[in-house]
Amino acid sequence: MKSLEKAQPVRTLAKAPLLRGLSAEALEEVAAKATEKKVRAGGTLFREGEPASALYLMLEGRVKLTQVAADGHEVILRFVGPGDAVAALALFGDAAYPVTAGAVSDSVLMAWHRDVLQELFQHHPPLAVNAMRLLSERLREVQERFRELATERVAQRIARALLRLVRQVGRRVEGGVLIDLTLSRQDLAELTGTTLYTVSRVLSEWEGQGILESGRAKVVVKRPHALVAIAEDLAPGTEGRVEGRG
Amino acid sequence: MKSLEKAQPVRTLAKAPLLRGLSAEALEEVAAKATEKKVRAGGTLFREGEPASALYLMLEGRVKLTQVAADGHEVILRFVGPGDAVAALALFGDAAYPVTAGAVSDSVLMAWHRDVLQELFQHHPPLAVNAMRLLSERLREVQERFRELATERVAQRIARALLRLVRQVGRRVEGGVLIDLTLSRQDLAELTGTTLYTVSRVLSEWEGQGILESGRAKVVVKRPHALVAIAEDLAPGTEGRVEGRG
DNA sequence: CCCCGTCTTTGCGCCAGCGCAAACAAGACG
DNA sequence: CGTCTTGTTTGCGCTGGCGCAAAGACGGGG
Numbered sequence: 001m002k003s004l005e006k007a008q009p010v011r012t013l014a015k016a017p018l019l020r021g022l023s024a025e026a027l028e029e030v031a032a033k034a035t036e037k038k039v040r041a042g043g044t045l046f047r048e049g050e051p052a053s054a055l056y057l058m059l060e061g062r063v064k065l066t067q068v069a070a071d072g073h074e075v076i077l078r079f080v081g082p083g084d085a086v087a088a089l090a091l092f093g094d095a096a097y098p099v100t101a102g103a104v105s106d107s108v109l110m111a112w113h114r115d116v117l118q119e120l121f122q123h124h125p126p127l128a129v130n131a132m133r134l135l136s137e138r139l140r141e142v143q144e145r146f147r148e149l150a151t152e153r154v155a156q157r158i159a160r161a162l163l164r165l166v167r168q169v170g171r172r173v174e175g176g177v178l179i180d181l182t183l184s185r186q187d188l189a190e191l192t193g194t195t196l197y198t199v200s201r202v203l204s205e206w207e208g209q210g211i212l213e214s215g216r217a218k219v220v221v222k223r224p225h226a227l228v229a230i231a232e233d234l235a236p237g238t239e240g241r242v243e244g245r246g
Numbered sequence: 247m248k249s250l251e252k253a254q255p256v257r258t259l260a261k262a263p264l265l266r267g268l269s270a271e272a273l274e275e276v277a278a279k280a281t282e283k284k285v286r287a288g289g290t291l292f293r294e295g296e297p298a299s300a301l302y303l304m305l306e307g308r309v310k311l312t313q314v315a316a317d318g319h320e321v322i323l324r325f326v327g328p329g330d331a332v333a334a335l336a337l338f339g340d341a342a343y344p345v346t347a348g349a350v351s352d353s354v355l356m357a358w359h360r361d362v363l364q365e366l367f368q369h370h371p372p373l374a375v376n377a378m379r380l381l382s383e384r385l386r387e388v389q390e391r392f393r394e395l396a397t398e399r400v401a402q403r404i405a406r407a408l409l410r411l412v413r414q415v416g417r418r419v420e421g422g423v424l425i426d427l428t429l430s431r432q433d434l435a436e437l438t439g440t441t442l443y444t445v446s447r448v449l450s451e452w453e454g455q456g457i458l459e460s461g462r463a464k465v466v467v468k469r470p471h472a473l474v475a476i477a478e479d480l481a482p483g484t485e486g487r488v489e490g491r492g
Numbered sequence: 493c494c495c496c497g498t499c500t501t502t503g504c505g506c507c508a509g510c511g512c513a514a515a516c517a518a519g520a521c522g
Numbered sequence: 523c524g525t526c527t528t529g530t531t532t533g534c535g536c537t538g539g540c541g542c543a544a545a546g547a548c549g550g551g552g
Contacts, residue, residue, distance in 0.1 A: 067389065067390075067393045069393060069394075069397040069398070070478065070479070071397070071479065073396075073397040075392070075393045075396045075397060077389060077392070089381070089382035089385050089386065090382070091382075092375065092378040092379045092382050098385075098386045098389055098390070099389070122371075125368075128374060128378075129338065131378065132338045132374075132377065132378055132381065133338045135335070135378065135381045135382060135385060136335035136336070136337075136338050136381060138385055139335050139344075139381060139384055139385045139388065140335065140344045142385065142388045142389055142392055143313065143323060143344055143345070143388055144313075144344070145392060146321070146323070146388055146391060146392050146395065147313045147315060147321045148315075149392065149395045149396060149439065150319075150321045150395060150436075150438075150439030151315040151317070151319040151321060151439070152315070153538075153539090154538080154539070184498090184499065184500090185499075185500065185501095186499085190396075192396075193395065193396030193397070194539075194540090195539080195540060195541070196499090196500085197500095197501085197502090197539085197540070197541065197542095198538090198539060198540070198541095200499095200500060200501060200502085201501080201502080201539090203500095204500095204501070204502085214500095215500095215547095215548080216498085216499055216500075216547080216548055216549075217498095217499070217500095232316065233316070233317065399508075399509090400508080400509070430528090430529065430530090431529075431530065431531095432529085440509075440510090441509080441510060441511070442529090442530085443509085443510070443511065443512095443530095443531085443532085444508090444509060444510075444511095446530060446531060446532085447509090447531085447532080449530095450530095450531070450532085460530095461517095461518085461530095462517075462518055462519070462528085462529060462530075463528095463529070463530095
């Protein structure tokens with residue numbers, strides 16, 4: 001359908017939420033002040049706790065933002081792709097990155113150093129406004145997930161995570177929507193605050209019900225509405241329903 | 247110790263993170279454009295989902311920010327007090343408040359309407375910078391709590407919640423530090439993603455160990471370091487320790 | 493084309509935490 | 523000063539989800 005999915009960087013740039021509303025000249029100036037950064041799959045863009053030196057904008061690839069607990073337990077905060085900004089929060093107040101950014105696939109990013117950015121923000125107000133918008137969007141989303149984690153059970157959270165991924169990186173394929181990134185059971189567990197075993201069991205169950213198909217680090221959602229029903233804790237009709245929460 | 251805790255609004259204003267760095271004149275102008283708003287204990291400042299019309303700065307009292315799940319399950323995101331801004335995120339991008347703000351005690355706030363605020367932001371750059379700083383601080387904190395909720399067990403999370411509250415609203419009293427707000431078991435449960443029963447059991451245990459004293463909606467922490475040890479999952483010495491996570 | 497590393501599945505036992513129910517405590521209020 | 527409301531404690535039984543262990547399955551690299 002969309003044949004321009006992998007268009008020129010410039011094209012992507014104008015569409016990036018961070019840069020939206022900038023005039024062509026402004027865009028050019030802003031772009032001129034950026035450095036290009038490449039990270040191979042498996043590589044790390046920056047680590048949690050490092051001094052926050054730059055703001056990034058993704059052009060290609062996929063990056064995973066994680067936090068790790070003292071005991072090594074890892075949590076995935078989000079995946080970012082082309083057009084998304086990374087470390088938008090790091091440029092104000094916080095001296096250190098609060099997350100680790102690791103490339104899931106070979107990635108190309110634009111980088112603006114802290115100082116350069118301050119200057120750009122002054123000259124181009126829309127930039128600051130966009131950054132705030134992004135921050136607030138992020139905050140809203142994390143709060144929502146926090147609430148989910150606090151109040152919902154595992155199956156619901158996994159359903160929601162899958163639905164978000166479908167929206168974010170879903171690609172229509174025959175028979176359903178493919179979540180277009182390498183997504184292991186472990187990844188899903190770290191997204192939803194559970195274990196890979198539980199994720200595996202839940203997905204097996206859903207596969208048996210024809211809700212999705214999954215393989216090695218791959219998920220194709222066949223009946224999104226069924227996931228919605230699970231996420232919202234509605235009685236799924238044919239299956240055993242749960243009354244209340246107890 | 248600090249006899250000016252309940253000083254004049256003006257004094258508080260200059261200290262508010264949101265207004266820091268503003269010149270005296272700027273401060274005056276900003277203050278002049280604000281409306282005063284009062285909410286009685288138990289009243290509601292705004293509700294989740296309502297169109298976000300204003301940014302608030304607390305002068306007196308205490309407000310609780312909550313989200314509620316579809317099934318009525320409630321989650322407390324944070325408590326805010328004098329000097330704190332409320333709904334800092336609502337003014338950009340988001341049309342609706344993502345949380346409900348309810349007064350825990352009689353509260354007085356300054357309010358700036360959306361439109362006024364846009365204008366103020368333009369005229370007073372530090373204001374925008376401060377707002378971003380606040381947003382990023384908030385984001386960082388929620389992310390941290392998200393990770394905790396995903397990886398830590400209940401006792402750890404309760405310990406952390408208490409430590410945060412001690413830092414935020416702790417008041418030295420004889421024999422320990424009083425958490426200076428009405429804090430029921432239910433509240434603690436909603437802060438940490440558990441149930442009031444479990445909170446009660448955990449607090450009873452800790453009371454037995456002399457770590458704290460608690461009464462009706464009241465907690466006095468006697469040995470904060472013990473809570474730290476629990477939060478960090480260190481062996482508490484005399485008590486049974488847990489190896490790993492299993 | 494086969495081997496090896498990685499990912500996945502599933503049986504099994506276990507326990508942290510849940511949530512009802514019921515008794516109890518402490519302020520609030522007339 | 524007694525009653526009422528609201529919060530707290532605790533026994534009890536239950537189960538969702540954990541995590542080990544071991545057996546598949548997939549697929550990339552040599």
